[in-house]
Amino acid sequence: MIVYLFKTIHHVLQAEKTLHDASVPCELIPTPKTYSLECGMSIQIEPSHQTAATTALEGMTFKMVTGD
Amino acid sequence: MYETDKQLVQRYFDHGATSFPKPREVGQAMVRYLNDVGGTYGRAAYGQVQEASRLVFDARSRMARLIGTVDPSRIVFTLNATAALNLAIQGLTRNGGKVLVSPMEHNSVMRPLSMMAKQRGVQIEVMPAGPDGRIDPEHLALDDTICLAVCILESNVNGVRQPVVEIKKKLGDIPLLVDGAQGAGAIPLDVTSSGIELIAFAGHKGLLGPTGVGALYVDRNLSLPPLTPGGTGSDSESTRHPTTMPDALEGGTPNIVGLAGLGASLAFVHTHGLFDPAPLALQAMKQLEHIPGMTVYGAKDPRHQGSLFSLTLEGHSPSDLADVLYKRHRIAVRAGLHCAPTAHRALGTFDKGGTVRIALGRFHDRESVSLLVQAVKDIAQ
Numbered sequence: 001m002i003v004y005l006f007k008t009i010h011h012v013l014q015a016e017k018t019l020h021d022a023s024v025p026c027e028l029i030p031t032p033k034t035y036s037l038e039c040g041m042s043i044q045i046e047p048s049h050q051t052a053a054t055t056a057l058e059g060m061t062f063k064m065v066t067g068d
Numbered sequence: 069m070y071e072t073d074k075q076l077v078q079r080y081f082d083h084g085a086t087s088f089p090k091p092r093e094v095g096q097a098m099v100r101y102l103n104d105v106g107g108t109y110g111r112a113a114y115g116q117v118q119e120a121s122r123l124v125f126d127a128r129s130r131m132a133r134l135i136g137t138v139d140p141s142r143i144v145f146t147l148n149a150t151a152a153l154n155l156a157i158q159g160l161t162r163n164g165g166k167v168l169v170s171p172m173e174h175n176s177v178m179r180p181l182s183m184m185a186k187q188r189g190v191q192i193e194v195m196p197a198g199p200d201g202r203i204d205p206e207h208l209a210l211d212d213t214i215c216l217a218v219c220i221l222e223s224n225v226n227g228v229r230q231p232v233v234e235i236k237k238k239l240g241d242i243p244l245l246v247d248g249a250q251g252a253g254a255i256p257l258d259v260t261s262s263g264i265e266l267i268a269f270a271g272h273k274g275l276l277g278p279t280g281v282g283a284l285y286v287d288r289n290l291s292l293p294p295l296t297p298g299g300t301g302s303d304s305e306s307t308r309h310p311t312t313m314p315d316a317l318e319g320g321t322p323n324i325v326g327l328a329g330l331g332a333s334l335a336f337v338h339t340h341g342l343f344d345p346a347p348l349a350l351q352a353m354k355q356l357e358h359i360p361g362m363t364v365y366g367a368k369d370p371r372h373q374g375s376l377f378s379l380t381l382e383g384h385s386p387s388d389l390a391d392v393l394y395k396r397h398r399i400a401v402r403a404g405l406h407c408a409p410t411a412h413r414a415l416g417t418f419d420k421g422g423t424v425r426i427a428l429g430r431f432h433d434r435e436s437v438s439l440l441v442q443a444v445k446d447i448a449q
Contacts, residue, residue: 007312008302009110010141013125030113039302041113041121 002050004043005035005063012041015057022056024049035065070431071095078436081401083345084224084250084376084427086272086279090333094277097123097332098325109322110301120324127327128314130334131283134275135267136258144284144317145327149249150176151295152268152284155317156245157181157218159292160266165215166191168208168242170230171414172201172223175407177247181218195219195235200226200368201414205234210242217244221267222251225411225425227349227374228367229255233262243290249273253337253430254344254375265290274375275337276430277330280323286313294319345375345428348437352426353377355441359448365415365423378415378423381448386424389447393424397443401426 006012012028019026024045031042045053054064070077070089080088101123107116109124124145132140146152157180161167167181171194184190196207201223217239222229229251236244245266248257253274257267264287271281286292297309298319310316349366350373357364361382367373381389390403405412405422412418426440 007310008141008300008315009121010125010128010314011312012110013121014140017125028113028118039110039300040304041110041117041301 001066002045002047002053003029003032003035003065004045004053004057005031005065006039006042007061008039009041011060011062012039012043015043015060015062018056018060019043019045019053022052024052024056026053035063075398077431078433078439079398079400081399081426081428081440083273083429084406084425085402087274087276087429089431090276090278090329091336093332093336094329098278098329101325101328105328109324111321123328123331124322124324127331127334130331130338131269131285133338134252134257134334135285136260137285138260139288141313142286142288144286144314145322146282146284147280147323148282149247149268149270150282152282153177153218153245153247154180155284155292155295156266156268156286157184157216158295160216160243160245160290161188161190162215163188164190164213166193166211166213168193168195168214168217170195170201170203170219171197172220172225172228172230172408172411173218174220174224174247174249174411175409176249177218177220178410197414198368200228200366200372201411202228202367202372203230203235205231205238208235208238210239214242217242218247219244220247220250221255222374222376223408223411224250224376225406225408225417225423226365226367226378226415227346227376229372229374232264236262236264243287250376251374254342254346256342259285259287271326271330271333274430275330275333277333278326281326281330284317286317292317296320343430345430345432346373348428348432348434349373349375349377349426351434352428352437352440355437356444359445361448362444365417375429376425376427378417378425379444380417380420380423381444384447386420386422389424392447393443396447397439399440399443
């Protein structure tokens with residue numbers, strides 16, 4: 001799975017809305033402990049949607065990691 | 069559209085204090101959050117937290133849309149307009165710096181500035197204005213010591229609307245803080261075209277939301293310290309407050325139930341459009357000013373009149389007049405100094421015990437104005 005990390009809850013929700021508007025399936029998850037320097041909520045997507053998600057989120061500040 | 073007695077609505081002229089009634093969706097959204105949603109803002113990721121967080125996100129996005137910014141993260145939620153003004157004033161005043169104000173400022177501006185004068189040696193200078201308190205931007209004198217200008221959007225005493233866009237143009241790089249407690253919801257605002265850097269809002273007046281929610285817009289080129297550093301649900305390993313907006317200026321659990329209501333009220337405003345009660349206020353002023361012994365305080369030029377105005381009646385103190393209006397006619401108004409002694413001094417009404425304020429709102433109509441005028445005439449006879 002691919003996890004997108006953001007600095008604030010607001011930006012997580014902004015990203016969720018952006019992905020929803022772009023018809024990219026996503027799920028809000030608790031931020032994995034390894035990356036908990038970011039905010040407590042993150043966005044998880046299937047690897048097959050990575051390109052579409054990254055394109056949709058262009059202009060936003062985020063960190064993308066490969067989850068478990 | 070609302071759920072209450074129409075008579076009560078028509079006789080309520082205290083919209084400058086808080087708007088009444090609220091659209092029915094406001095209460096519904098608040099009850100739904102309390103009864104069916106629960107959860108806090110962004111402190112976990114289970115369904116209730118997600119939904120509660122989306123309510124806050126929605127309210128923030130709608131506030132951004134209201135003022136023409138594409139970046140909702142520049143909107144910070146506060147307890148009220150006073151907290152928003154304090155955040156800006158305490159954050160931007162520097163030692164020995166000068167702050168420009170209008171002569172019509174509320175104590176929500178003047179008291180924090182007085183505190184800054186005492187603590188930081190801030191100098192307060194009143195901008196040139198006409199007899200109704202409206203700033204004359206052409207005669208504004210600028211110098212290098214000015215760190216901030218503060219101007220009320222619409223006076224909460226005589227309803228005069230300030231030329232905030234022209235003031236901003238004249239100020240150049242000096243940041244302008246607009247106190248939008250009165251006027252928001254009636255006056256179109258666009259921070260992108262105007263370049264206004266800071267606007268403080270009350271959620272419960274013209275924006276039709278509940279009490280306990282306010283907001284501050286902060287331009288992306290400005291950085292302020294938080295007044296209430298604390299938990300944000302982000303960067304939790306650090307004891308330093310985060311610097312990314314909006315968390316940078318928010319600490320602790322927000323008023324989610326209030327923000328659910330504000331989101332609903334802003335949705336109402338977006339659906340039905342802004343509503344300017346100024347034409348109704350002008351109708352009332354025109355009919356009242358002919359009553360013998362009556363003095364009406366409003367904008368000198370009707371084009372600058374907002375949704376409220378003040379009056380005094382010879383032979384009646386403001387508090388007595390307000391009392392009789394309510395007891396005899398169930399007309400609700402506010403008398404006195406309206407937490408704005410500076411404005412009353414500028415208008416010459418301070419020593420008279422202030423004025424009676426007539427503040428019109430979204431659900432008033434011509435019939436409401438007739439009820440008011442008849443009631444005042446009855447007392448003046």
